[in-house]
Amino acid sequence: MESLLIEKSVQGDVASFEKLIVKYNRYVYNIAFRMMGNEEDAKDMSQETLIKAFKAIGQFKMEANFSTWLYRITINVCKDEIRKRKETVLSYDATLNNDEGSLKDIIQDEHANPILIYEKLELKEAIEEALNKLSEDSKSVVVLKDLLGYSYEEIGEILQIPIGTVRSRLNRSRGALKNILQVQLSDD
Template identity: 45%
Template sequence: MLEDQREKQLIKKAKSGDESSFESLILGCQNRAYNIAYRYLKNEEDAMDALQESFIKIFRHLHKFKEDSRFDTWVYRIVVNTCNDMLRKNNNRKTTDSIYKVEDDKETIMEIPDNTSAPEEVYEKKEKSNEILSGLDKLSIDQKEIVILRDVQGFSYEEISDILDCSIGTVKSRLNRARLRLREILLEQN
């Protein structure tokens, strides 16, 4: 209850131009927003770009926030939409990561942390993770976003309903269809 009142005060101040209030609001949901962007775009730089673009949109359109949902839910909706826009724009773009980095004619090697799990366990987990990520890529955008929001990010049905601006029943049916489709895809891969 006190948290809701504090959020409303911060929103009111931010709408009147108080940058520190806006910053406080953003800091409260920044990590989860980044995780959403990263799960969508699978690249740190792209996720950071999406986050930056989202925060600019949020700052510019804060006066349009009606406060009929929580602020962080509104932020996540904007992040999801921004990621979807970026995916549409970059649909054919492929990215690769290198373990070498050259900057100012100096070459550095990325450090790889030592995993305590046995190599075969690590391989098995990675393979399973890659299969799921590959399966997610074969889902439609609507199905992919609902699975990411619920099963990866752990949002409640109510929060997803607010983020996607649809009914809870729609969320549940979309999620059920998306999970069934993902299961079909995973079974086809094996």
């Protein structure tokens, strides 16, 4: 079914392309959210990804997975935007209201200790701030592996790099992230 939709999309059938991407919208948004750090930018980057994908669908080669191709476009769109801005500003609201649970959900938990809630939110903010201090390449690999759970092979396909490079980049990125967090947390 998917290959038929891809073929029709390559021929310029907009309805087929729309059906094709429905399956991937949430994944594209999640990658964009993790890369950009806030809901509004994630929506914009998701939209930009779909526009670029539609314009480039004629160049899609059937030997690759459509999802891998689409996720690569998402990462590249986000990297381009980050480069344009030089700095991404996190939205506190987006930090508290994402797929991992909203502040409202945490507070409604009767067993939650207010001190633990505060500490958890502080740590989450520190991690997001530290992620934004990494280079785009480092952030991409950490987001894809540690936050979105992709395999080394999938990350290699998405970023178009060898698995060995994925592993070494992830190792260096995690080390850099740890150092940034240690500095941030020692300053508090």
